[in-house]
Structure formats: structure tokens, C-alpha cells
Amino acid sequence: MRLHPLTTLAAAGSTAVITTAAAYLPLSLAVITAAVGLSARGGTSRRLLPAAAAILVPLALSLLVLHGLFFPEGDTVLAQWGPARVTAEGLSFALNRAAQLCAAVLALLVFSFSVSVPDLVAALSAKGVHGRFAFVLASTLSLLPAITFRLERIRQAQEARGLVIRRGLLHRAAAFRLQAVPLVSALVEDAATRAAALEARGFGGTGPRTSYRDVPERPWEPPFRMLLLLAAAAAVAVRLLLAGD
Amino acid sequence: METATALAAGIRSFTFHDDAAPVLHNVDVSFHPGTLTAVLGPSGSGKSTLGRLLAGWLPPGAGGTLEGHLTLARTTLRFEGQAQDPRINPAQWGRRVGFVPQDPRAILSTVRATVAEELAFALENAGGERSAMLAAVERIAGLLGLSGLLDRHPNTLSGGQLRRLAIGCAVITGPEVLVMDEPFASLDPAGADELALLVGSLVRQGTAVVILSQAVDEALLAAQQWIVLDGGTVTADGTPAELIAAPQRLPAGIRRPGVQRDTTVEVSEAGARNNQADGQGAASGPVLEFRGVGFGYADRPAGGRKRRMGAGDVPGDQPAQVLRDIDLELLPGEIVAVTGPNGAGKSTFLRHLNGLLQPTAGSVLVRGRDIAGRPVGEVAQTVGLLFQNPRDQLFERTAAREVRFGLDRRFGPHEAEARTGAALAAVGLSGAADAHPMELPASGQRLLALATVLARRPAVLALDEPTVALDGDGLRFLDAAVRSAAAAGAAVVLVTHDVPYARSLAHRLLTLDGGRLAAR
Numbered sequence: 026m027r028l029h030p031l032t033t034l035a036a037a038g039s040t041a042v043i044t045t046a047a048a049y050l051p052l053s054l055a056v057i058t059a060a061v062g063l064s065a066r067g068g069t070s071r072r073l074l075p076a077a078a079a080i081l082v083p084l085a086l087s088l089l090v091l092h093g094l095f096f097p098e099g100d101t102v103l104a105q106w107g108p109a110r111v112t113a114e115g116l117s118f119a120l121n122r123a124a125q126l127c128a129a130v131l132a133l134l135v136f137s138f139s140v141s142v143p144d145l146v147a148a149l150s151a152k153g154v155h156g157r158f159a160f161v162l163a164s165t166l167s168l169l170p171a172i173t174f175r176l177e178r179i180r181q182a183q184e185a186r187g188l189v190i191r192r193g194l195l196h197r198a199a200a201f202r203l204q205a206v207p208l209v210s211a212l213v214e215d216a217a218t219r220a221a222a223l224e225a226r227g228f229g230g231t232g233p234r235t236s237y238r239d240v241p242e243r244p245w246e247p248p249f250r251m252l253l254l255l256a257a258a259a260a261v262a263v264r265l266l267l268a269g270d
Numbered sequence: 271m272e273t274a275t276a277l278a279a280g281i282r283s284f285t286f287h288d289d290a291a292p293v294l295h296n297v298d299v300s301f302h303p304g305t306l307t308a309v310l311g312p313s314g315s316g317k318s319t320l321g322r323l324l325a326g327w328l329p330p331g332a333g334g335t336l337e338g339h340l341t342l343a344r345t346t347l348r349f350e351g352q353a354q355d356p357r358i359n360p361a362q363w364g365r366r367v368g369f370v371p372q373d374p375r376a377i378l379s380t381v382r383a384t385v386a387e388e389l390a391f392a393l394e395n396a397g398g399e400r401s402a403m404l405a406a407v408e409r410i411a412g413l414l415g416l417s418g419l420l421d422r423h424p425n426t427l428s429g430g431q432l433r434r435l436a437i438g439c440a441v442i443t444g445p446e447v448l449v450m451d452e453p454f455a456s457l458d459p460a461g462a463d464e465l466a467l468l469v470g471s472l473v474r475q476g477t478a479v480v481i482l483s484q485a486v487d488e489a490l491l492a493a494q495q496w497i498v499l500d501g502g503t504v505t506a507d508g509t510p511a512e513l514i515a516a517p518q519r520l521p522a523g524i525r526r527p528g529v530q531r532d533t534t535v536e537v538s539e540a541g542a543r544n545n546q547a548d549g550q551g552a553a554s555g556p557v558l559e560f561r562g563v564g565f566g567y568a569d570r571p572a573g574g575r576k577r578r579m580g581a582g583d584v585p586g587d588q589p590a591q592v593l594r595d596i597d598l599e600l601l602p603g604e605i606v607a608v609t610g611p612n613g614a615g616k617s618t619f620l621r622h623l624n625g626l627l628q629p630t631a632g633s634v635l636v637r638g639r640d641i642a643g644r645p646v647g648e649v650a651q652t653v654g655l656l657f658q659n660p661r662d663q664l665f666e667r668t669a670a671r672e673v674r675f676g677l678d679r680r681f682g683p684h685e686a687e688a689r690t691g692a693a694l695a696a697v698g699l700s701g702a703a704d705a706h707p708m709e710l711p712a713s714g715q716r717l718l719a720l721a722t723v724l725a726r727r728p729a730v731l732a733l734d735e736p737t738v739a740l741d742g743d744g745l746r747f748l749d750a751a752v753r754s755a756a757a758a759g760a761a762v763v764l765v766t767h768d769v770p771y772a773r774s775l776a777h778r779l780l781t782l783d784g785g786r787l788a789a790r
Binding site: 184191211 | 379626648675
């Protein structure tokens with residue numbers, strides 16, 4: 026049986042908070058390894074790693090430039106160009122920060138790539154989260170697939186009318202020029218018709234809502250989630266206390 | 271004494287905000303509990319607008335200017351087209367009046383992952399008990415033949431299955447009034463029978479059922495009342511018997527069984543020459559061949575190149591094998607009709623003709639050449655495909671631009687213009703060249719999509735459910751276009767759930783069932 030989506034959300038969130046608060050390189054590296062391992066096991070690594078790279082590579086590079094070159098507390102100078110000094114301390118600080126960031130981002134990405142969106146939405150409404158919020162969340166998480174689906178249909182319609190799209194990213198990008206305007210107008214059109222349907226089906230109501238989808242959870246999951254949240258809060262508290270000393 | 275009405279409307283005029291002329295005027299209708307009413311009218315007569323107005327999907331004020339009144343459950347709301355007019359709460363209204371829109375996809379919430387959850391959506395919003403929801407979903411699914419599809423994603427349903435789902439979504443809350451816009455379109459005979467039974471049982475339970483239709487479907491003969499809408503106003507009403515006895519009171523645009531089928535379509539020699547399929551030389555050998563074609567969705571795209579997906583495909587969520595060992599030869603000038611139940615794979619079959627889907631076994635040959643690996647756009651120069659849903663086919667800003675898409679590049683501006691004009695004329699849309707495709711009535715959208723195919727004069731015409739949404743006039747244009755294309759040497763394959771239509775037009779009738787194609 027799968028874990029309850031709120032349990033995985035709590036696990037990912039608390040892992041991100043604890044690694045950030047701890048700022049301890051071995052822990053960060055352990056979390057990175059675990060996250061990559063989990064995603065490989067779940068079969069999501071092919072989608073997850075490019076997404077992670079898109080977020081993390083620019084961030085890590087900027088950390089490296091910022092702390093690696095300009096770290097006033099650094100003593101061990103490895104190289105120097107004018108005001109910019111590469112120090113061992115600066116590099117190690119940048120590495121630490123980058124590892125922390127990687128760990129937090131990967132933990133959250135593993136969650137968002139593995140969670141079943143319908144389960145999450147159902148779980149949230151079962152916990153009393155407002156239906157509109159749950160809908161916005163579901164729409165956001167399903168926006169990309171919806172756009173891809175629409176785009177695919179427009180592309181098929183154009184191909185069926187003789188638009189030759191050859192294989193390869195460049196050809197597709199060139200063809201996208203013809204698809205962008207129809208895509209936007211189709212999405213706007215969809216949104217307008219959907220609004221009427223949603224209202225008429227009682228979606229705007231403020232009364233209590235129930236959920237058809239049953240998201241089972243094991244008895245130990247709610248206390249475990251509480252434990253995770255407490256651990257995250259404790260990590261932040263300890264961090265603040267230490268910083269205050 | 272007047273009997274209680276479930277829903278009534280007295281519309282002096284209803285005008286969309288952008289329009290000068292009213293789309294509805296002098297429409298007085300009332301619907302009584304436990305009755306079936308058919309609102310008949312050709313495409314563009316204002317049926318869908320009336321339906322959406324009655325169902326609260328087009329609230330006066332926000333949706334347009336209404337002068338007149340609406341009465342629901344003994345409460346009458348009067349509208350003068352002023353700011354202080356009463357406002358309709360669509361949720362409250364929707365609880366009493368169910369609506370099935372003409373495009374069944376429009377009713378879907380789009381955030382529910384299975385057919386069962388989509389059915390339960392309105393019950394969830396009303397805070398229904400889970401056990402009651404499970405029972406209701408099971409009951410409605412049983413009535414509408416959706417039981418085997420409850421765990422499928424709505425995006426993976428065929429056109430006919432989607433229609434059943436939309437009807438299910440509307441009836442599951444047990445509204446007092448049920449308004450359905452063209453519910454029989456795209457339903458196979460079994461689906462139409464199931465719907466007729468469902469309507470009968472709803473009427474017996476006291477529901478006021480209103481069916482908007484541009485065709486006199488068999489089930490409508492059981493109606494207590496027919497209301498004829500033409501040009502935005504009521505032109506006739508009475509019992510079915512009265513109106514059938516006076517056929518001149520029904521506009522020609524309304525499809526009547528057995529009437530338009532035998533209309534002889536004049537295909538002039540000049541017309542046929544004009545439509546000569548491009549590159550069509552002396553007829554020799556098949557223009558299209560299927561050799562042992564099989565297709566299945568079983569292979570999840572775990573890695574490597576993503577396979578081409580048909581509209582609505584979601585990987586890993588489909589019946590494993592859709593097509594099995596299909597052999598077919600198509601000669602120039604031949605019209606072949608493929609029929610089969612909803613969800614049999616008819617659209618999947620048709621998408622193999624131009625390579626939008628690639629077979630997982632066997633091969634498809636166009637003019638003797640295997641199309642595997644060739645870009646769809648290239649094959650499309652020989653094979654023109656009319657999609658099942660015109661909204662999937664139309665994407666431009668005007669009807670003329672829509673037809674002309676890609677023609678300039680292939681034929682040059684002079685010829686492109688001539689072809690665009692001829693194709694629009696062939697479907698009777700010359701006057702709508704500057705209209706926005708999405709603002710055309712459903713029949714017009716269908717015909718425009720057909721014009722985009724005709725303008726290329728392909729050697730093979732592949733038509734997916736071409737009769738759906740066409741009114742009587744539209745059907746005559748379609749008939750003429752198909753016959754004249756075939757007379758000019760094009761091979762035509764049409765898939766349809768409408769067996770009588772297929773029989774009236776085709777030289778050969780095939781059935782697709784269980785993934786296999788067989789002569790009927």
C-alpha cells in the first residue's frame with residue numbers, strides 16, 4: 026500500500042527543513058543520495074533529474090561564484106584576481122550551502138513527482154481544506170499535462186493538414202511558432218466553458234464537501250506526521266538557539 | 271386550470287453582449303413534470319442558447335441581455351435587461367436543472383482522474399455520503415453502459431463513451447428538469463436505446479426531460495410535445511403526430527429519418543472535374559492498403575522515444591489491443607464505411623490512415639509506399655482526415671484562414687485563394703468566411719472542418735463520424751461533397767455509428783468489433 030500523500034508531504038517537508046537547519050554536509054549528502062535512490066526506485070528519475078538540474082545548476086553556480094570568490098573570512102587563499110580571492114574556506118562554505126539546497130530541493134521534487142495528484146486533492150478536502158484551494162492546487166499540478174495534451178491535439182490537426190514536422194527539437198521548436206496562438210486561445214476558451222460547468226455542478230458552494238476517492242491511511246501515519254513536524258520545528262528551534270549564543 | 275410547470279421561460283429577447291440582433295426572440299416554452307419535450311431546430315436556430323439559458327449555464331446579465339422571465343419551481347424571475355435584474359445562482363439552479371451540453375467534454379471538471387469520480391463530482395460538492403455516492407455511481411454507470419469504464423481516465427474515452435459520461439454527470443443528482451443538447455449524437459444504437467430507456471424511466475419518475483435536437487430521433491416520437499425553433503423563435507409546436515402530419519411546419523434543416531437519405535445529389539461533371547483529387551492519375555491498384563495491421567496501447571512508454579499519441583490518450587490506461595490483424599484495400603472512387611459500437615477503436619483505426627498513429631504490427635501503404643516513419647504532414651497530402659471533434663481540428667481566427675492554412679505554401683497564393691473559396695462554397699459557408707470558427711454553430715464547425723479537408727483534394731478522404739452535429743442542410747452538403755469526391759476518383763473511408771447512413775452512401779460496409787474488421 027502506498028503512503029498517505031500527506032505523510033509523504035510531511036516527510037519531504039520536514040526533511041527539507043531539517044537538512045537546511047542542520048547545515049551539516051554529511052547529512053545533506055545522505056539526503057541527496059536517499060532522494061536520488063528513492064526516485065530511481067519509483068521510476069521517476071528520468072523526469073526528476075532534468076527538472077532538478079534546471080533548478081539547481083544555476084543556483085549552485087551562483088553560490089560558488091558568490092562564496093567561492095568573495096568570502097571575507099577566508100584565510101587560505103588558493104588564487105587571487107584583484108578583489109576576488111578563491112579561498113578554501115569560501116569553497117567549503119559554498120559546497121555546504123549547495124549541498125543543503127540540493128537536499129531540500131530534491132526532497133521536495135521527489136515528493137511532487139511521486140505523489141498522486143487526485144489522492145492529494147482528495148486527502149486535502151477530507152482534512153477540511155477548502156474545495157477551491159484544492160481545485161487550484163490540482164489545476165496547477167495538472168496544468169502542464171493539460172497544456173501538453175492541448176498542444177498535441179493542435180499539432181495533430183496541423184499535421185493532418187499537411188504541416189510537415191520532422192523529428193528533432195529544432196523542428197518542433199520552429200513548428201511551435203504556429204501552435205502558440207491557437208494554444209492560448211484554446212486554453213482561454215476551455216477555461217470559459219469550464220467555469221459554467223463547474224458552477225452549475227455546485228463547485229462554488231460553501232457547504233461541506235465530501236470525497237468519492239478514498240485515500241486510506243494506516244493508524245500510525247497521523248502520529249508519525251506529527252512527529253515529523255515536531256522534529257522539523259525542533260531543528261529550527263535548536264538552530265535559532267545556537268545562532269543566538 | 272394550469273398544471274404545475276417544472277420550468278418555463280418567456281423570452282421577449284435574448285442578445286449576446288457583442289451582438290446587435292437578438293439570438294432568441296418571442297420564445298414561450300414550459301415544461302411539465304413527468305413529460306418529454308423535444309425542441310427541434312436546424313443548426314444555428316438558437317437551440318443551444320435556449321438550452322444553456324434554461325439550465326443556468328448562460329446566466330442573464332453576465333452571459334447576455336435577457337428581456338422576459340424564467341420560472342423554476344413556482345418562482346418567477348423577471349428580467350428587463352437592467353442592472354437591477356435578479357441574478358441566477360448557477361449552483362442552486364443546477365441542483366434543480368441538469369444539463370448535458372452539446373460538446374460532452376464541456377461538462378467535465380477536468381481535475382478528476384477517473385470516470386467514477388467525475389460522475390460523483392456534483393455529489394461531492396453537495397456533501398453526499400460516500401456510501402450513497404458509491405451506490406449512485408454504480409447505478410448510473412449500469413444504466414448508461416459505463417460500468418466497465420469506471421476506473422478509466424475521462425481523457426481516454428471515445429466520443430460516444432464521453433457522451434454517456436456527460437449524461438451520467440447530469441442525471442446523477444436527480445434534477446427535476448433535465449435539458450440535453452443533442453444527446454443522441456455519436457451514440458451507437460445500443461447507447462441510443464439505453465438513453466431512450468433512461469429517459470423513459472426519468473419521465474415516469476416525474477422528471478421534466480427536454481431534448482434539444484436537429485434530428486427527429488426515434489426516441490423523440492415518444493415525446494408529449496414538440497417545439498420547433500427556427501431563426502431564434504418558436505415557429506410551431508404540437509404533438510409529434512400533429513407535426514409529422516404537417517411536415518411543412520418542420521424546417522428543411524431538421525433531419526428526418528428516411529427523408530434526406532434518398533435525396534439524390536446532383537454531381538455535375540464539371541463539379542467532379544473541379545474536385546479531381548490531386549495527383550490522381552489513371553485508376554490503377556489500391557490507393558491505400560492495410561496489411562495485417564495491429565495496434566495496442568499495452569507497451570507503456572517506459573523509455574526511449576515517446577510513441578505518437580492519439581487525442582485523449584493516456585499511456586497505460588487503455589484496453590491492451592485495439593486493432594488486430596486488419597487487412598484492407600481501398601480503390602480510387604470507392605466509398606467504404608466502417609461501423610461499430612462506441613469504443614470499438616474506430617477513431618484509432620482512422621488515425622492509422624495518415625500516420626497519426628503508427629501500427630504496432632503490420633503496415634499501412636499509401637499508393638504502394640509504406641508510411642512508417644514518414645512525417646504525418648507528408649502523408650496528409652494524400653490522405654485528408656476529418657477529426658471526430660471539429661474543435662480538435664479548428665485552430666485559426668477566421669473560417670477562411672482555417673481552410674487556407676498551409677495551402678499558400680503548397681499551391682501559391684492564387685490557387686490557395688481559389689481552393690479556399692471553392693471549399694467554403696462546397697459546404698455552404700461562403701458567407702461565413704470571416705466568422706470565427708468557434709462562433710459558428712456546431713453544424714457549421716463540422717462543415718468548416720470538412721472544407722479544410724476538401725480544399726486539399728486528397729486522394730483518400732478519411733471521415734470520423736462525419737454526420738455527428740450536422741443538421742439536415744449540413745448532411746446534404748456532406749453527401750454531395752463525399753459523392754463528388756468519389757466521382758472525381760478519391761477513395762473515401764468513413765467511420766460512423768450510424769448504420770443507415772453508412773448503408774445509404776457506401777459501396778462497402780465493414781464492421782469493427784473486438785479489434786477486427788469484417789464485412790457486414
